[in-house]
Amino acid sequence: MAPRTCDMERVGRRSRSDADMISSLPDCLIHVIxxxxxxxxxVRTCVLSKRWEKLWTTLPFLDFDMSKFECDGKHSGRIEGKFERFLDFVSMTLLHRETSDMHKFHVSFSGKMHRSSKHTMFIRSWIVYALKHNLQVFKFYSDVQDLLINSLLPLGVFTCASLVDVSISRTFPPLGNIKVINLPALKRLYLRFIHLDQAFVEMLFCGCPVLEILHLKDCCCLYSSINSQSLKYLTVETCISFLNDNEMELYNTPSLLSFCYTDGYSSDNVVYNIPKMLLKMPSLTCASINIDRHIGWSADSKNSGILIGLSTVQNLTLSGYMIKDLLAYELPNCLEFSNLKDLSVECLCLSCHFNLLGSFLNHCPNLEKLFLHRIGFRCEHGEEVHVNQEALKIAPFKGGRLKTVDVQFYRCDKSVPLVLKYLQDTIENSRAQIIVTSLGHYLYRRGKGFNSRWARKTSKLYSTRLY
Amino acid sequence: MITLISSDKRKFHVLEEVANQSLTIRDVIEDRRGRRRADRIILVTNINSKIPEKVIVYWLRHFLMPEEIAHASMSHKKAEKLKKWEAKFFDTDIDTLNDLILAADSLDIPSLFDGACEKVSDILKNRSAEEVGEISKIENEFTHEEEEEEIPSENAWVWRNEFA
Incomplete structure (x- = not known):
């Protein structure tokens, strides 16, 4: 963002109470608002005053969202009517614009609708119009699986020199049609509900030399490797991998700083394995791993390789129900997490798996902050006091740099006091401060899962200093 | 340590790492690197003292949450907390928001700029022209004829979605 010049002295001198401050801003700032x-x-701001009448015609940021589109008139009740109106509105807005740059162009469709090839043609020509006006940020979302819209994007999207930020959901030209990708300025890419095969992924990273942020959500991953020199932030969220058991996903990203992984599931309740991964991320500093769904691990080896690849991180968050398996199977093969300073573990039942936490702590000699959230969450033993005596026999943790331990638990978990006592015994460092917070009751027996609003109402925060 | 001086001569001492969130200040410091202590004073002439206070509070809050951590803990409590804090921070009168926009623009602090603009845009959302005029003091200088005849016929497609 380049600083825009404006005469602030002039603005400042006017009497503040009744001055129209917004209108006195320069056009470029009003455009950002x-x-x-x-x-x-x-567009409707044109009736505010003469100053505002023509402001929108040079507005470089246009967001057409069908779910927020209001239309009155005789067709308002019917979704087809709304769709037609929406198409007309977008076309009219683009026709009435001045020929100025268009930096942002968002279009999102929602609801079931009947599309014809005429509509597809219209939508394609909007995108072509936007691409010709120095487009930097392009978002195109479609709510419904639709064969017509699937082949909608003009191929020009993949060869536009000005694009910086692209988000695409559920719409794509057929992968075979993309012959070349050349996006020299692209920094951020978000893909949702898109099949990614190896050829496309390779073409993508060749064609986007400065791509820094990649977010994949609900994608079908058919690729076996991601090789990128430029990538800094990578998020793989609820994606399904279709690799065979003996294949491996390779992430070779030497400049990656932050990595988020959330495991995937499909809507048809088919269980998918976590793919085996080989992470080559030498400069990684932050990672967040969430493995929550009841999904299987590869049959022959229960080792996904995630944890081993994270040995350089400073800041690590592990959450989800299946974290206990991740720790149990992969921890013995891990190196020391020598840089790790800030560790968050969520949803790990400490009364059953205290030993996992203990052995993990012994892998982190330089730990400064430990955050244990929702310990006892959704574990098999329910509300009964049950402490696995075997699990408590662990080596003491000599983390000399540990400063704070933050524990949050549900009040119904009666094993917590005992676990806390063991935690106290295990952590030999007398300077560490343990903060205990109760989150109220967790509705385990009702089978409703965690009702957050109710818990917030009843939760009583109390902190105790144990040392 | 860097000293910022506002237009009404108040001094603000800020750590360099914190003030670096302003790209303008970062460039100025970069330019003057290696010089004497006197050069670590930056005049912010076009901003009155109320605004630097707010800007520095904003800096300090964001300094605790670097970008990499913000990215990795999207679902994390910290990010939610920050969001709540920001909502409270921007909940002020429109004049302050205007000043914040101008300050964030000239100091080049993208996240503060976007936050303030978003808050102002809320005023324009889901309100009639009269309501917006009242809150933001935008003067409606259209004549009666213009309001009755010209605007509706010119912009019919905006309002009624009918295309004559």
């Missing part, structure tokens, strides 16, 4: 409105709201 308008960029947070939908296109319909932005």
């Amino acid at each position: 308008m960029s947070f409105l939908t296109a319909q709201e932005a």
Whole structure:
């Protein structure tokens, strides 16, 4: 963002109480304010005053969101009517614009609708229009699986020199049609509900030399390796991998700083394995791993290789129900996490798996902050006091740098006091401070899962200093 | 340590790492690196003292949450806390928001700039022209005829979605 010049002295000298402060801002700043409105709201500001009448025609940020589109008139009740109106509105807005740059162009469709090839043609031509006006941020979301819309994007999207930020959901030209990808300025890419095969992924990283942020959500991953020199932030969220058991996903990303992984599941309740991964991320500093769903591990070896690849991190979050398996199977093969300073573990039942935490702590000699959240969450033993005596026999932790331990638990978990006592015994460092917070009751027996609003109401925060 | 001086001569001492969140200040410091202590004073002439206070509070809060951590802990409590804090931070009157926009623009602090603009845009959302005029003091200088005839016929497609 380049600083824009404006005469602030002039603004400052006017009497503040009744001055129209917004209108006195320069056009470019008002445009940024308008960029947070939908296109319909932005266009409607034309009646505010003469100053605002033509402002929208040069607005470089347009957000057409069908779910927020209001239309009145005789067709308002029917979704087809709304779709037609929406198409007309977008076309009219683009026709009435001045020929100025268009930095942001968002289009999102929602709801079931009947599309014809005429509609597809319209939508394609909007995108072509936007691409010709120095487009930097492009978002295109479609809510429904639709064969027509699937082949909708013009191939120009993949060869546009000005694009910096692209988000695409559920819509794509057929993968075979993309012959070349050349996006020299692209920094951020978000893909949702898209099949990614190896050829496409390779082409993508060759064609985007400065790509820094990649977010894959609900994608079908058919690739076996990601090789990128430039990537800094990678998020793989609820993606399904279709690799065979003996294949491995390779992530070779030497400049990666942050890595988020959330395991995937499919809507048809088919169980998918976590793919075996080989992480080559030497500069990684932050990682967040969430393995929550009841999904299987590769049959022959229960080792996904995630934890081993994270040995350089400073800040690590492990959460989800299956974290206990991850720790149990992979920890013995791990090196020391010598850089790790800040560790968060969520949803690990300490009364059953205290030993896992203990052995993990012994892998982190330089730990400074430990955050244990929702210990006892969703474990098999329910509300009964049950402490696995075997699990408590662990080596003491000599973390000399440990400063704070933050424990949050549900009040129904009666094993917590005992676990806390063991925690106290295990951590030999007398300077460490343990903060205990109760989160209220956890509705285990009702089978409803955690009701957050109710818990917030009843939760009583109390902190105790044990040392 | 860096000293910022506002237009009404108040001094603000800030750690260099904290003030670096302003890209303008970062460039100035980079330019003057290696010089004497006197050069670590930056005049912010176009901003009155109320705004630097707010900006520095914003800096300090964001300094505790570097970008990498923010990215890795998207689902994390810390990120939620920050969001709540920001909502409270931007919940002020429109004049302060305007000043914040101008300050964030000239100091080049992208996240503060976007946050303040978003808050102002809320005023324009889901309100009639009269309501917006009242809150933001935008003067409506259209004549009666213009309001009755010209605007509706010119912009019919905006309002009624009918295309004559």
